[in-house]
Amino acid sequence: MIGSIDSINSANMEAKLDYYVGLLVIQKSISLPLAYFEDAEFYHHLDRITKGGYGNKLLSPIKTMLGIIKSSITMISLFSFLWMIHWSLGILSILSAFPTLIIQTKFGRERFQLIRFQTPAAREANYTSALLTNRQSAKEIRIFNLGEFFKERWKKRFLLNSRNMLKLNKKQDIARILLDSITALLFGICAYIVVSLLKVGKMTIGEFISTAQGIHSAQASINGISTNLAKIYEINLYLIDLFEYLEYNDEQKFTKETRNLFPSYLQKGIFIKNLSFKYPKSNQLVLNGITIHIRPGEKVAIVGDNGSGKSTLVKCLMGLYQVEKGSVFYDDIDIVNIDNCDLHKNMTAIFQDFMKYAFTVMDNISFGDIHNTHDFELVKRIGIQTGVDDFVKKMPKDYDTLLGKILGEGEELSGGQWQKIAIARSLFRDSKILILDEPTSSLDPLKELEVYEQFNSMTNGKTVIFISHRMAAARMADKIIVLKNGKVAECGTHDDLMFLKSEYYQMYSVQAKWYS
Numbered sequence: 001m002i003g004s005i006d007s008i009n010s011a012n013m014e015a016k017l018d019y020y021v022g023l024l025v026i027q028k029s030i031s032l033p034l035a036y037f038e039d040a041e042f043y044h045h046l047d048r049i050t051k052g053g054y055g056n057k058l059l060s061p062i063k064t065m066l067g068i069i070k071s072s073i074t075m076i077s078l079f080s081f082l083w084m085i086h087w088s089l090g091i092l093s094i095l096s097a098f099p100t101l102i103i104q105t106k107f108g109r110e111r112f113q114l115i116r117f118q119t120p121a122a123r124e125a126n127y128t129s130a131l132l133t134n135r136q137s138a139k140e141i142r143i144f145n146l147g148e149f150f151k152e153r154w155k156k157r158f159l160l161n162s163r164n165m166l167k168l169n170k171k172q173d174i175a176r177i178l179l180d181s182i183t184a185l186l187f188g189i190c191a192y193i194v195v196s197l198l199k200v201g202k203m204t205i206g207e208f209i210s211t212a213q214g215i216h217s218a219q220a221s222i223n224g225i226s227t228n229l230a231k232i233y234e235i236n237l238y239l240i241d242l243f244e245y246l247e248y249n250d251e252q253k254f255t256k257e258t259r260n261l262f263p264s265y266l267q268k269g270i271f272i273k274n275l276s277f278k279y280p281k282s283n284q285l286v287l288n289g290i291t292i293h294i295r296p297g298e299k300v301a302i303v304g305d306n307g308s309g310k311s312t313l314v315k316c317l318m319g320l321y322q323v324e325k326g327s328v329f330y331d332d333i334d335i336v337n338i339d340n341c342d343l344h345k346n347m348t349a350i351f352q353d354f355m356k357y358a359f360t361v362m363d364n365i366s367f368g369d370i371h372n373t374h375d376f377e378l379v380k381r382i383g384i385q386t387g388v389d390d391f392v393k394k395m396p397k398d399y400d401t402l403l404g405k406i407l408g409e410g411e412e413l414s415g416g417q418w419q420k421i422a423i424a425r426s427l428f429r430d431s432k433i434l435i436l437d438e439p440t441s442s443l444d445p446l447k448e449l450e451v452y453e454q455f456n457s458m459t460n461g462k463t464v465i466f467i468s469h470r471m472a473a474a475r476m477a478d479k480i481i482v483l484k485n486g487k488v489a490e491c492g493t494h495d496d497l498m499f500l501k502s503e504y505y506q507m508y509s510v511q512a513k514w515y516s
């Protein structure tokens with residue numbers, strides 16, 4: 001009965017720990033700066049700690065500890081009994097504990113190190129397997145006949161890892177045979193002593209049998225204690241890994257004097273002062289000494305070649321990365337002193353790789369302002385303004401239609417339609433600053449023009465910074481910033497830059513030629 005109750009309790013505690021620690025890990029992942037997500041080592045770490053269930057790992061040392069206490073009581077009783085028969089029996093029955101402890105601890109450490117070492121290959125195997133089984137890659141896999149190739153790659157990584165683990169298990173089994181031989185040898189010596197005692201009449205047959213059983217049980221208890229101690233050591237290595245993750249530094253460190261909210265009314269604008277930036281673990285300066293002033297309510301276009309640093313610049317403006325040198329000021333407040341939550345409350349953005357949430361249209365738009373997710377009137381109004389309404393009203397459940405096929409039989413959208421949904425999401429929040437990283441690349445030219453005209457009327461009074469490769473769109477901006485190799489090459493209005501006859505002029509003229 002107690003065994004059953006114990007097992008129900010353990011299952012209950014494990015489930016609670018799975019939930020609670022899972023929540024801590026999610027909470028930590030949400031609060032970590034974006035820079036962590038640029039680092040493969042971070043993903044390896046996350047992969048290691050999420051494997052195998054938290055409940056089991058956290059409960060295991062406690063259960064093992066209780067097991068050690070139980071075995072210790074048995075062990076002390078048997079040791080005293082054997083000592084009374086003959087002092088050497090007590091000593092010999094505990095001798096096997098030491099090699100067991102040393103060998104099991106060694107293998108525990110080796111297993112942990114092997115798992116750590118194998119994580120990149122294991123992640124690659126999982127990634128390759130996901131490529132073979134998810135919808136996004138299904139098209140290319142078939143068109144480029146990549147299936148067999150990826151399958152072989154997966155096999156190689158998977159088999160290499162399992163072979164190494166099997167090798168370690170084999171070594172551990174051989175060591176276990178050695179340990180059993182030591183135990184048997186010690187038992188043999190004890191048996192010799194007991195038989196000698198029996199021979200000289202210092203022991204009755206009854207005592208002989210109970211002593212032999214005592215030696216056997218004492219050895220089993222002491223080996224159990226050693227194995228459990230080694231197990232605690234091994235689990236401890238995993239737990240350190242888990243706690244190291246939970247201790248990643250996620251907070252902006254403010255003092256009372258330095259913590260600021262975003263200015264309630266932007267008066268002077270955004271000042272980017274001598275900004276330089278490198279990605280973590282990279283030596284290359286992606287932004288190099290950028291100085292720009294953006295006035296409140298100004299519409300600014302950032303243009304430039306691929307890789308010139310446009311997206312990186314807007315990410316720095318949003319405080320997603322800590323800059324290397326220089327800073328960004330909103331009015332007179334340095335971005336590093338603005339509370340991150342408040343900063344993000346006051347700006348909205350669409351990125352090139354915007355999210356396509358496999359939820360309803362209503363969700364996809366209202367996620368733009370999580371405090372306002374039930375405001376259907378606003379969703380509908382933004383839907384009409386951005387052209388989303390044109391295709392949504394033809395759908396079976398209107399704004400409650402599920403999108404994508406991941407969570408059910410939802411509606412499929414075209415690239416341009418998804419992009420309109422993302423634009424609607426960004427406009428749903430009434431924020432002072434709007435950042436658009438190539439928001440119209442999937443739209444046809446007429447629709448693109450329409451979207452920009454709508455943007456102008458809908459974002460009246462707001463500061464808009466947009467990245468575009470289309471010079472016709474950039475032309476509408478109050479100010480155009482041309483980036484080249486991480487530096488500001490030119491800055492001014494369309495007319496100013498055309499007059500300069502330099503970078504912008506070149507880009508504009510080339511594109512104008514396509515259309516003429």
Ligand SMILES: Nc1ncnc2c1ncn2[C@@H]1O[C@H](COP(=O)(O)OP(=O)(O)OP(=O)(O)O)[C@@H](O)[C@H]1O
Binds near residue numbers: 304306311
């Ligand atoms: N997460 C990252 N980690 C390391 N380097 C990066 C990362 N993202 C971008 N880079 C590098 O930074 C440079 C600038 O990239 P960025 O995306 O800012 O350019 P971009 O001007 O927006 O380009 P595009 O027009 O192609 O979108 C590139 O050389 C790129 O390789």
